[in-house]
Amino acid sequence: MPLPLYLLAVAVFAMGTSEFMLAGLVPDIAASLDVSVGAAGLLTSAFAVGMIVGAPLMAALARRWPARASLLGFVLVFAVVHVVGALTTSFAVLLVTRVVAAGANAGFLAVALSTAATLVASDQKGRALAVLLSGTTVATIAGVPGGAVLGTVLGWRATFWAIALLCLPAAFGVVKGIPARVGKTPRDTPAHSSLRDEIAQLAMPRLVLVMLLGALVNAATFATFTFLAPIVTDTAGLGELWVSVVLVLFGAGSFVGVTLAGRLSDQRPGTVIAVGGPLLLLGWVALATLAAQPVALLLLVFVQGTLSFALGSTLIARVLYEAAGAPTMGGSYATAALNIGAASGPVVAAATLGTNADDLGPVWVSGLLVTVALLIALPLRRFIAPRVGQAIR
Structure with a gap:
């Protein structure tokens, strides 16, 4: 894989750390800014909303700019709003910085995904995606x-x-690693597609289907990931320090998952779906049944991190393939699918916390979310994941 992909992953690492770090900081932020813990929790929701809305908007805004200028601009904006966040004493200002940071994050990832497609061969998009997502998985580790x-x-x-400082080597990597005039279109795509034509790609059934499946699998991932802490301390009876251990295990599993997907999703996406999907479902059932056993919990968290990211990143890679006719907006469609899942999964999961479960x-x-995804995906596996050499359009 080209060196620029790994340099982009450094920025994805910084942004991923910012996205996930707030979970452990909410009580301190609430006390410092004199707001309730519930209000401080809105900072996480604001980031998720900013990611969903920001991906297509920022990609549309930046589609006529050189990739390097767009990526550098998003990194610098991300750094500046974290400096503002570090200095402010106003919760309202901090909330706004989270929305802006999410927009910059979404824009960066959308442009990075589209740019990655131009840096590799046309049949290596899954591997390129795996490199970029490795930044996110290392952030969780x-x-x-x-x-x-x-x-x-x-x-x-x-x-x-610390996040603002991490953006500096990321910005340096963009300047040094991304060619000034890197093409924004894959070799098999018309070079001058209009924004209307690219948005029209969303009417394609296969693209919409893989976006839906990617969102469902990611929603399932974040439904449990968001609420791992009480499972560790209350259900399994482990001390609070074990929460970090479990998060690291999940992150390590996710790194293994995207690495495996990078090797398989380009050539054997149907196999990943047919094998990984049912195993992922069985893993969630096993975790729900055996979570009270500490050893089983630790093992299953790693396994589920692996399976979730292997299947999820394979589906997101399919989004990039199916959005080949949207060379500047395709990355935003993949980003939106990821973050719709990340935002909706915890909302659905939270509704179950006051029940008998x-x-x-x-x-x-x-x-349940993986079950829905499998009921859709398995009968249509050949449609959403054509064999190598078979036309995908």
């Missing part, structure tokens, strides 16, 4: 726990300063 420790020792503002309600929700 190292960035998020590191941010939590930094916030505990030096206060929540220190984590915002209690802390395990989110895990059952994950199983």
Whole structure:
């Protein structure tokens, strides 16, 4: 894979750390800014909404700019709003910075995904996606726990300063690694497609279908990931320090998952769906059944991280393939699918917390969402994941 892809992954790491780090900082932010914990929790929702809305808007705004200028601009905006967040004493201002940061994050990822398609051969989009998403998975392994420790020792503002500093090598990598005039269109795509033509791609059934499936699988992933802490401490009876261990295991599994998907999703997407999908469903059922057993919990969290990201990244890679006719907007469609799932999964899961399912309600929700995805995907597997050499249009 080209070096520029790995440099882009550094920026994705910084942004992924910012996206996930807030989970452990909400109580401190609430106390510092004199708001309720519930109100402080809106910072997470604001980021998710900014990601969903920001992906297509930022991609449309940047479609006529050189890729390097767009990526650099998004990284710098992301850094500046974190500096503002670190300095502000106003919750309203902090809330606005999260929305702007999410928009910059979404824009960067959308442009990066589209740019990645021009840096690799036309049949290696899955591998390119895996490299970019590795930045997110490493963020869950190292960035998020590191941010939590930094916030505990030096206060929540220190984590915002750390993210801003992480953006500097990311910006340097964009300047040095991305060619000034890198093409924005794959070799088999018309070079001058209008915005209307690119948006019209959303009327294609196969593109809409793989976006839906990607959103469902990602919703299942984040339904449980968001509420792992009470499962660890209350259901399994482990100490609070084990929460970080479980998050690291999940992140390690996700890294393995995107790595495996990078090797298989280009040539054997149907196999990943047919094998990984049922195994993922069985894993959620096993986790809901055995979560009270610490050893089983630790093992299954790693396994589910692996399967969730292997299947999810394969489906998102299919989005990039099916959106080949939208060379500047295709990355935003993939980003939107990812974040619709990330935003909706926890909302559905939260509704189960007051039921008889209690802390395990989110895990059952994950199983249900994967079941829905499989009921759609398995009968249509040849349609959504054509064999190598078979026309995909």
